[in-house]
Amino acid sequence: MCCAGCQAVSEMIVSLGLEAFYERREGVSQRREAALPDPLERLLAFDDPELQREFVKTEGDDRVATFSIDGMRCAACAWLIERSLAEQPGVRSVQVGMATPRARVTWDPDRTSVSVLLRAVSEIGYAARPDLPDENDDREAALGRQELRRLGVAGLGAMQVMMYAVALYAGALQGIETEYRSFLRGVSWLVATIVVLYAARPFFERAWRDLRVLRPGMDVPVALAIGGAYLASTAATWTGSGEVYFDSVCMFTFFLGLGRMVERRARSRCETTVRTLLRNVPETARRIEDDGERWIPRRQLEPGDRVIVSPGETIPADGIIVEGSSSLSEALISGESSPVARHLGDAVIGGSQNIESPLVVSITRVGADSTLAAIASLLDRAQFEKIRIAQVADQVARYFVVGILVLTLVVGSVWWQIAGAGALWVVLSLLVVTCPCALSLATPVALATATHALAQRGFLVTRGHTLETLARVNRVVFDKTGTLTTGAPEIGSVVMVSNIGAAEAIARCTALETRSNHPLARAFRDASDPSSVAPREAINFESVSGCGVSARLDGVTHRLGRPDWVSAIFSGECSEAKLEPPIGEQSWVLLGDPSGPLAWIGIKFELRNDSEAVVRWLIEDDLDVTLLSGDPSLTEVNRVAEFLGIDHVVGGATPAEKLDCLRALQRDGDVVAAVGDGVNDAPLLASAAVSVAMGGGTDLSRTTADAVLLGDRLDSLVDAIQLARRTRRIIYQNLGWAALYNAAAVPLAAIGAVPPYLAAIGMSASSLLVVCNSLRLGRPVRSNR
Amino acid sequence: MNIVFVLVPLGLMLLALAGWAFLWAVNHEQFEELDRAAQSILFEDADDQLGPPASERAPEP
Structure with a gap:
């Protein structure tokens, strides 16, 4: 036993005479905590007739409601919940469903109440929440x-x-x-x-x-x-x-x-995959109001509301963590089973489960705008086309x-x-x-089944033709940044070419990058240390795709990016040698203002741990692999390519050059799948026969990619290509x-x-x-x- | 052979009964969840007489 919660649950089970649970359950529950029963006063809120009107139906003298149950894994769980609810006085009938973890309970309102029922379920280690009836399902x-x-x-x-x-x-x-x-x-x-x-x-x-x-x-x-x-x-x-x-x-x-x-x-x-996806979002949320916290139906949530999410509970809508840090399971969205750490200021997706410690989340998107709704509508679109x-x-x-x-x-x-x-x-x-x-x-039927199977593995097909084209692909083009490498770069070394200090250079870069959504910007955001140098305001911010960012800092125009583009603002002459990046296994960007170059910033990208295996599989499968990169330091690009075994490399390319390269490949008869991070390579993705975006940076509601890797894992691409081929075979x-x-x-x-x-x-x-x-x-x- | 004039209508009545029973079962959602019913036989309410006892499995909290 790992904690007091488990012990309480286990004692509870034995004292109820339900030891058979331990003989029957299939596989050990993976939830580490969440076993602590909900405090009763928190559940009392559900007895509020106002709230009950939404989910309780009256049948004669009895009340009927459906509860969604978190943490149900197997038939033994269903049995345990059914037994313990049925033993409550005043409960007339209980049916617990396995396919969608829900319990339908009929009870006598004079002898028991919703809070008592919820308490009974929570005492044996599951979280039950009222479920709103879904007309579509009915x-x-x-x-x-x-x-x-x-x-x-x-x-x-x-x-x-x-x-x-x-x-x-x-x-x-x-x-x-x-x-x-x-x-x-x-x-x-x-x-x-x-x-x-x-x-x-x-x-x-x-x-x-x-x-x-x-x-x-x-x-x-x-x-x-x-x-x-x-x-x-x-x-x-x-x-x-x-x-x-x-x-x-x-x-x-x-x-x-x-x-x-x-x-x-x-x-x-x-x-129903789509609907199960939406179903997993709890129907109620605990909102922080002026006079304390209150349970409200999820539909009443609005952006800006702050909600409390206890361990074991599911986050009711997309939001940003404003208090606490915890690890979350996003298995529902990405198929990735291991929990991910989320800290203060991080965005969280509605439908992910809080595992470790309580969080306060400020809601940013609800209803049709939310990530889950976007996934659902993309899946729908794929099936209608x-x-x-x-x-x-x-x-x-x-x-x-x-x-x-x-x-x-x-x-x-x-x-x-x-x-x-x-x-x-x-x-x-x-x-x-x-x-x-x-x-x-x-x-x-074949397409629907394959789409469904892939969605469960974190490969979201958003277009009707995706599977058909994916089966014919003979060349995969990776846009390096954010695909083969992780989306979280770090600042490696800073080489000064002027007399401002290194901390000052970083501070200026950070100010420039604050509003950029390029993956590089994350390096500065993580590195900035506001205590050492005063943060400053960037005005006239401009981001030039494939070149860099520019803005006015303290009244002086600064540019950060490709050396040839940065040098355009220099007032004096600048020798070629000064624009030559330093040696080192990093991607170099130049910071400059009209007076000349200020500093070289080396950015280190970590390779994803699955890139090597994925590239090897693709090559062994007789697919050609191309590495495209806008990174001007060719040594770095070549190093990555060599390490992964990619022989066709195009480095230092502007977006237009990348596009030309892709078009040239397609003119030669290649069916190209382009894999990009979904943020900076929209034109590239749009021109490829089939495009795959990494889920990390993608705004799902506006994505134009034919498929999205939801888990931010590259290896589902391999699954997808295999399944696409099997699908084609079965259709034939x-x-x-x-x-x-x-x-x-x-x-x-x-x-x-x-x-x-x-x-x-x-x-x-x-x-x-x-x-x-x-x-x-x-x-x-x-x-x- | 005139017995068929009795037996066939009798058969029809049984058919109607079977039809009614079927419709009743469908309307009372007897076919909604088929997996649980199949597994429910494994869960005995009383002390069970079959299956290995808990002690022979790995002890788990």
Whole structure:
């Protein structure tokens, strides 16, 4: 046991007679603290009727509410929470969900209260907070239930009708008295009517919608087949002549519904990633007000509010730490599991979990502006944009449907000449067997699954075409600063070329860089020591991309950056030799004012610890790697390139030169993926076939990159390229299968070799195969690094 | 064979019953969370008769 909290929890568990928890739990909880129960007075705030109106529903005399639960890891946790809540007096029922860690509790308001319930959960080491009902989720769940109802009715009906069909077929072979036959047909009709009217209704609705806009989709042949077969069989039943196909009608409805349901679930599971992301933000926050602290619903938070976040709690919105320092787990946002340290003045992202010590956070962005909302909308956008291959498949499917309808008409009339009324079931089979479901499903499910899997690993796909292009990439261009190196540079050495002191030089640089968002600026911000030299105001600040920054300090223009650009402001002549950077494994920038050069500042960049492995993997995988750098000191650039094994290096390049270099590569036929820090290389990223930005500096709501590495880790790039290739392979497999299937099935059905029931099975199996094949992408990538 | 005129409607009634039971189950959210139900069998309320006792596992706080 690590602390008093654990001990309390453990004693609590044993005293409740719930020792079985320790036998059953899967894996040890990773949370180091947060086990200290919430003080009761803090929870009392939740009994406030004003606050409760938001999340408590009244059902008869009872109250119902949903609580989101932090720290739930496994089935044992769910069980423990369920047991301990159920043992509270006054609790009527408890359901704890595993997929989304939430507990739905019904209780008697006269015998217990919200604070007591929350206390019970917090005593066993979890943090429970009221959860606001999500209409979107409810609607999704209602849709799912409706679909299940229709499917169940179709299934039950199909079983029953098939049973009657066996009797009717046997009767047709051995002879059957007309009264029995009519009776069985009548009963079949009754059941089939319910199935067609209830279970098959969505097909008719969608087919009608397609027809009204004259874009026949795959539901048109389906609706025609079901409707036609049903009407013909009904006529046969009432006139007592001809054949009935009620069994095929019901079975077809059932199989089709099954295929659709599997597909919809696969897709909605990917969509819920987005919502789970947002769901993880607590619905309540503890705001500091003039008269103390108060729990308020998160929706009432506004920028500028200050909130307290205790260890174990989740930060309710984006903000800046104004008190305390702690380590936070940003696993939700970046997929990075190890906690990161955040100190006074650091920005924190809503949705990250506070692990160590209490924080006061000043809220900067809420609601749609927040980082999580930006991630969610980028993911949404990626899923709405259809890639070229999916558009082609849709086009083909549409023409295919029209073609099938025409073909069916021709085949039907030919069979009418040959077999008369027997033509009906050939037509039926043809319509059913050729439904281009597999063709339409081949790409979207695969893409959605891959996007979802990558998002979980911290690789955020923001464009529809990203995965497709990433699979074709044969050259990766890294913009050095902030990608292969970390975004946190340090000042190495300062070489004076004038008579101002080193501290004074640094102070001037710091003043110049205060408003710059270039990664270099961070070096000065971290290095500045306000006590030694008085800070000063920079006016007329200007940042010139690829060159440096300039501003007026104490009335004198200063420039900091590339030597040739800085020298432009010198009033006197300046010898070439003076603009030659000193020797040393650093990037050198020059500080100067009109009187001449003042000092060389050496900036040291640490390589990311995964850059070497990533570059090695890329090279081993026969990808070309290029290192682009605006850094004028070629020795430094070459050193980095040599260390990483990169042979194509362009150093000292201005943004325009970088762009030219990229364009030249693309002209030579390379499909280039550009990786940049997302801050200073927007033009470069925009011109590459596919662009990847590091998440660290990127403003997610305005990013133009095709993908963002959320965890600020380079190695998810490797995962992404691998998965993109697998995705492409699976899409081709799916399309190939769909084409093969239809090519084989159409002629067979046209010559009458496929009975309707076989057609229904074949078509559904084909769609299921495609969906399941795509779902394979969700499995973990085999790592060959 | 006239018995079918009794048995088939009887079968239909059973079908209606099955249909009603199914709809009831769906409407009462019996299919919402399928994983938990599968695992719930592992958690005995009373002292359990199966599975290794706690002492044979690594002691954990």
